[in-house]
Amino acid sequence: MPVETLHIDTLVVGAGQAGVAMSEHLSRQGVPHLVVERNRIAEAWRTARWDSLVANGPAWHDRFPGLEFEGLDPDAFAGKDQVADYFEAYARKFNAPIRTGVEVNSVERNVGRPGFTIETSDGPIEAIHVVVATGPFQRPVIPPIAPEMATVAQIHSAEYRNPQQLPEGAVLVVGAGSSGVQIADELQRAGKQVYLSVGAHDRPPRAYRNRDFCWWLGVLGEWDAEVVQPGKEHVTIAVSxxxxxxxVDFRRLAHEGITLVGLTKSFNGSVVTFESNLAENIARGDENYLALLDAADAYIARNGLDLPLEPEARQLLPDPHCLTQPILQLDLAAAGVTSIIWATGYSVDYSWLKVDALNAHGKPQHQRGVSSEPGLYFVGLPWLSRRGSAFIWGVWHDARHIADHIVKQRTYLAYRDAAQRQNENPREQAAPSDSPSQKTSLMGVR
Incomplete structure (x- = not known):
């Protein structure tokens, strides 16, 4: 027996922060829609993160405008389960039409009629608009230099949960963004000998002169920057x-027992070679840190703010031995390294999108989330419209822009449909051109 096709105006794929935000704005605008999610709402926060993970921004900042974290100090950092619970509560707040346990297998443009056909694990769906809200963390990336060594356990940071998960022995953590730094710190505190491979990074202060760095980037206009600075395309942020x-202070981590090494270059058997750029990477991170302090001081002086001085913020610890005499090669077997954690980021996987919305590298082609394929949209990606796009509050604002675009397109389609009905029924008399009734019926004004 054939499965009945579901028809909907807008289909949203994914019910993480991007999908929930998208649903809210579509609901506010009265756009009929459905959100499908292959797992649970905000599943990645629950099962694709390590046990002790907390948000990198304070609760007053990393949230949607319409709901605060219940029972959490605004300056505290929400745990991963609290974040997942938050998105579930937010979806209930406006009765979001979310269907979980549904996986999207393909999206194809219809031929000879508007919209798309979406094949899912729950049957086919036809939609005029499709919003891809699957986020940037789809496929964990382990670089091809990873060695084949039966004696060393290797996992991506997406699979890491806690120190007890790893075998006895030392650990090499490759990647010093927020995830790599926090995992390395946790392992060292649990008694592990840790080697941390440090690449290029930005290193903002957690707080300065009684304001969190999220506040500083906001008032300084950094969150609204629309263009990535040259050379910063792949630079991670080390913040916790x-x-x-x-x-995050790499010198302090070293003085506490973590051995810093440069960017991981290659493996030859059990011997790993590191680039000789550790000091350079640390120095550039320091420059980024001090530049934000300078910008904050200038902002305070310019606006006459009464915020306490913090001269100790500019005091750097002495360079540790691993920085002045960097290790360029390490025999993992001799050093007792039994685990490698690859904190090397993620890639996107849009192989299920059978439409003209991707470039030759499989990356979305879009302008502020409006793709090159009419009727298809992306939301939740880094730098979708600005620097803050991948953050919880930034996703919310981007989703509003996409919803507005969909509403505008619906008004044009409503005009086309009304004109077609009039051609099919010429006896119907249209209202005068300045009639409010015509404006309502043809332009979809609510």
């Missing part, structure tokens, strides 16, 4: 909300 929030 762990243990109440603190500034």
């Amino acid at each position: 909300g762990a243990r109440g929030g603190h500034t």
Whole structure:
């Protein structure tokens, strides 16, 4: 027996922060829609993160405008389960039409009629508009240099949960963005000998002069920057909300027992070679840190703010031995390294999109989320419209822009449909051109 096709105006794929935000704005605008999610709402926060993970921004900042975190101090950092619960509560707040346990297998443009046909695990769907809200963290990336070594356990940071998960022995953590730094710190505190491979990074202060760095980037206009600075396309941010929030200081990590090494270059058997750029990477991170302090001081002076001085923020610890005499090669077997954690980021997987919305590298082609394929949209990606696009509050604002675009397109389609009905029924008399009734029926004004 054939499965009946579901018809909907707008289909949203994914019920993480992007999908929930998208549903809210579509609901506000009265756009009939459905959100499908292959797992649970905000599943990645629950099962694709390590146990002790907390948000990197304080609760007053990393949230949607319409709901605060219940029972959490605004300056605290929400745990991963609290974040997932938050999105579930937010979806209930406006009765979001979310259908979980539904996986999208393909999206194809219809031929000879508007919209798309979407094949799902729950049957076919036809939609005029499709919003891809699957986010940037789809496929964990382990670089091809990873060695084949039966004696060393290797996992991506997406699979890491806690120190007890790893075998006895030392650990090499490759990647010093927020995830790599926090995992390395946790492992060292659990008694592990840790080697941390440090690449290029930005290193903002957790807080400065009684304001969190999220506040500083906001008032300085950094969150609204629309263009990535040259050379910063792949630079990670080293920041942490762990243990109440603190500034990531690589020198301090080294003095506490972590061995810093440069960018991981290659493996030859059990010997790993590192680039000789550790000091350079640390120095550039320091420059980024001090530049934000300078910008904050200038903002305070310019606006006459009464915020406490913090001269100790500019005091750097002495360079540790691993920085002045960097290790360029390490025999993992001799050093007792039994685990490698690849904190090397993610890639996107849009192989299920059978439409003209991707470039030769499989990356979305879009302008502020409006793709090159009419009727298809992206939301939740880094730098979708600005620097803050991948953050919870940034996703919410981007979703509003996409919803507005969909509403505008619906008004044009409503005009086309009304004109077609009039051609099919010429006896119908249209209202005068300045009639409010015509404006309502043809232009979809609510």
